[in-house]
Amino acid sequence: MTLRFGTSGLRGLVSELRGLPAYTYTVAFLRMLQDRGALNEGSKVYVGRDLRASSPDIAQFVHAAIAKAGQVPVDCGALPTPALALHASSNNAPAIMVTGSHIPDDRNGLKFYRADGEIDKRDERHIIEIQAAMADTVPSLSAIDPLRLAAEPSQGYMNRFLGFFEKGSLSGLRVGVYQHSSVARDIVVDVLRGLGAETIALGRAEHFIAVDTEALRQEDVALLKHWAAAEAFDAIVSTDGDGDRPLVADAGGIFVRGDLAGAITAHFLGADRVVTPVSSNSGLERCGYFARVVRTRVGSPYVIEGIATALGEGGKCVVGFEANGGVLLGSRVEKDGRTLPALQTRDSVLPILCVLSAIARTGRPLAEIAADFRFLAAASGRLEGVPTESSASFLDKLATGATYADKSFSVLGGIANIDNRDGVRITAHNGEVVHFRASGNAPELRCYVEAKAESRADELLRWGLALGRAQILES
Known part of the structure; x- marks a missing residue:
């Protein structure tokens, strides 16, 4: 079996996840919450998905498992992972995201969220133990009709940014948005336009494209340079499949690596401490912008542990990020009289907006801003x-x-x-x-x-x- 927990959630081949495994892992997650006293019978469990062809089908097994366990499945539809996490935490409820993130279309996965945020490694071990004990139990599965939300759950996610960044703050910027099959593709356009940027949609696809912001395909590298040569952009932006990792390229179509985008974000927000895996660029310690750099193992659960360490050491503004560019806001940020609450799960829209805001505020091209950090x-x-x-x-x-x-x-x-x-x-x-x-x-x-x-x-x-x-x- 290829199914296993990795740096963020359960992943594996669609053929091995669809059906009973998706069902049993969902039940195991809910039982883990019950064992911890974090879930009452009849509680709502929010479910989202990305745009992979297999995601709606897998989501049906997740809905069935939630209902069978005595909870109420709430179908949030297709939306970015951080949007689902924000909506669920705002309602003090757990959530499950059906997504394989950036990996190929023949694979998929499940990301589990407690009401207070991402599950940790201890939770993962508990889920694995429960699922292993029930793996041979074949329930009678039947399709159910989950509860559906009357309001668009992504709206709160967009309002999060539109309320923090000043209206018109991106006016004068011309931004290409590489849409491909990202579930965040329309949200990115809407938020950028809401802040005054001129946006041009690029490369929208009807089939799933595995965009990995840590290891771009040569096709993506070529596309970025082609679009930059054809149009006068200040930047080209995108996300991975489930919208929790950003892709940012400068005016020349040159990819700005995720850890550098994370560093620009942390500096723009005024972070005194950053938390990032050992795989991020060693220039973070040399750039002189941060009082402390906390290094962790690769994976958001470890970054979240590092954020707790940084806060315990007295960090006032703590920003976590991974080499893939996903930013985890460890503490509340106050800037220009506006407040942005913490959200300790990977996000792609915040770093995109911070990088673009740095361009707009300084009037300097992104390539120059990036050079200031002296990354190798x-x-x-x-x-x-x-x-x-x-x-x-x-x-x-x-x-x-x-x-x-x-x-x-x-x-x-x-x-x-x-x-x-x-x-x-x-x-x-x-x-x-x-x-x-x-x-x-x-x-x-x-x-x-x-x-x-x-x-x-x-x-x-x-x-x-x-x-x-x-x-x-x-x-």
């Missing part, structure tokens, strides 16, 4: 179809075999530091970084690199992927 050039890629055990064997050899690691990285002039917090992140004596980790969502080995120049980063990424490929083939 970075690149990332992945080897697809790599079994989990093969990735684990390779990473273990790097982490525990000093001779093997030294020999493998001798071309970089030797190893200065090895960080095993999540995968194996190796820093060479010349300051270059190569980080290998197994994906938590798919059978992939990911590689992240940093170097002083883009050409060198591209060269280093090719070298890192070749090393990983050779070792996996050898094993």
Whole structure:
């Protein structure tokens, strides 16, 4: 079975999730909440979905499971994950999002939210134990008609931004919106227009496109540059499939990496502390904009734990973000007499708006703003179809075999530091970084690199992927 919890939620092949597994994992989630005293019989459970072809069908099994468990399923339709999380928390209710986020269309997943936010790793273990105990129990499933909301649940999500950013604050900006199959594609356009930006919709698709903001497809890279050359844009923006990770490109169509977009967002909001995984650029500590940088393992549950640490240390404005650009607002933000409440789940619209607002306020192009942060050039890629055990064997050899690691990285002039917090992140004596980790969502080995120049980063990424490929083939 491919079904497993990764960096954010349960993921796996559609063929293995649809039907009984979607049902039993939903029941296990609800029983976990009941065990924690966080769910009463007859409570509402909000359900949303992305635009994958399989999502409506899987959502039906989720609805059936909720009803069978004695709760009331509420169908929120297709909407971004952070919009669902915000709506559910505002109503003090749990939620389930049917989405595979950025992974291919033959896969899908479930994201679970308690009334107070994302489930944590302890919750995940409890859900897995409950589901395993009931996996052989085949219930009688029948379609049900869930409760439907009279009002559009995404409106509160849009109002969140329209009430915080000043009306007309993006006037004068011309923004391309790469819509593809993102469930947030119309919301992004509506919010940008509501703040005064001129928006042009680009690349709307009727079939699902897996846009991964950590490892863009070459087709997406080419599209961004093509649109930038054809039109005079201040920026081109987009999101991943479920709208919790942003994609931002500058006027030249050059992708601004997610951790850099997160840093621009945190600086714009006045953060004194940022929380981010070890995979984010090492320039965060060097840029001088933040009093403290808290590093975590990869995945929103770990970033949320880090946010709690930062708040406990006295952080006044705490912003978390991942290398994919998803921003988790750890604390309430007050700016220009307006307040933005905390929302500790990944969001794509907030970083898009903060980056565009930085352009509008300074009158400077995005490329110049980004350069101020002095990030090392970075690149990332992945080897697809790599079994989990093969990735684990390779990473273990790097982490525990000093001779093997030294020999493998001798071309970089030797190893200065090895960080095993999540995968194996190796820093060479010349300051270059190569980080290998197994994906938590798919059978992939990911590689992240940093170097002083883009050409060198591209060269280093090719070298890192070749090393990983050779070792996996050898094993």
